Amino acid sequence: MAAVGGFLFGYDIGVISGALLSIERDFQTSDFVAELITAGVLVGAMIGAAFGGVLAERLGRRRSNMVAGVVFAAGAVFLGFVPDTDWLIAGRVLIGIGVGIASVVGPLYISETSPAEKRGGRVSLFQFAIVFGILAAYVVDAFFTGVPEGWRWMFALGGVPGVLLFVGFIGMPASPRWLVMKRRTEEAETVLRRLLPAEQVDREIARIKEDVARASSGDRVKLADVPGIRLALTVALGLAVLQQFIGINTILFYAPILFHHAGFKTDSAALAATVGLGLVNLLATLVALRFADRAGRRPLLLWGTAGMTISLAAIAIGFAVMGDADPSTSISKAPHTGHTPAAATHHLAN
Known part of the structure; x- marks a missing residue:
């Protein structure tokens, strides 16, 4: 259920690509305003991610995911009724806040409620949910292209997974680690009995208590000071930062516009090509998840x-x-040949 937060993130990345085609025509927006509309969700995500950890500590992982669902659903419905671009930008920021919260508390909840031997695979579901959300958004965009003010429907339908995230978490257990942090050990044991074999519960409770006590005492080791770790840490952080500058976001956010410039004559053709991009994106992610352990x-x-x-x-x-x-020449489609491989290889690398 926590992976639905990843779907929300992916849906919001993908939905703007098709919505911009209609928004620019309905509001006669400049390129700068279109960029603000696109970037609004990223600004909101930064805000949401900054407060996601605080919410997770105070409200718990389960309720924080529910908050993310409410924020996203409210933002999606709001975007379906905005009167102008100023409110459109505000709505995108609101949705971004929900996405930012979910991007923090979703993987956190998954990791803390999964057995150690299954934790890596389950956390990877969050990444898969992101690319599946991108593909779903592209399909929705293609379905509503040509519909008067179809962009409103594109945004509003994003409220469905938000509601699903909220409702789905109503019956989910709280994080055992969070319960131990709040000195609710008996409740943590009850949750762990649902997640682990009975003989492992006491050992897991002891491990969580030890981790929580170490974190509370401030007895932490700086990874950068551990021999052999500094270089690996630098490379890992560098990859995380540099991946934001490689250009893939431009393709995912503006794919139909790029396909138009590459020679696709109509919105329908450009969006059909964009759906193909999303499909290859999804397949490449599946390949990466399948062979990450085998190939390394x-x-x-x-x-x-x-x-x-x-x-x-x-x-x-x-x-x-x-x-x-x-658009009248077939050779004009040559530039688009790099779009799909770029997206595919990006997710192989991730």
């Missing part, structure tokens, strides 16, 4: 990075050589 993370990272570099270079060179292509 490093080879997938290296091959994915190489693929992204080549694909993005192909897009840049294609547009640089051909400019905004003439």
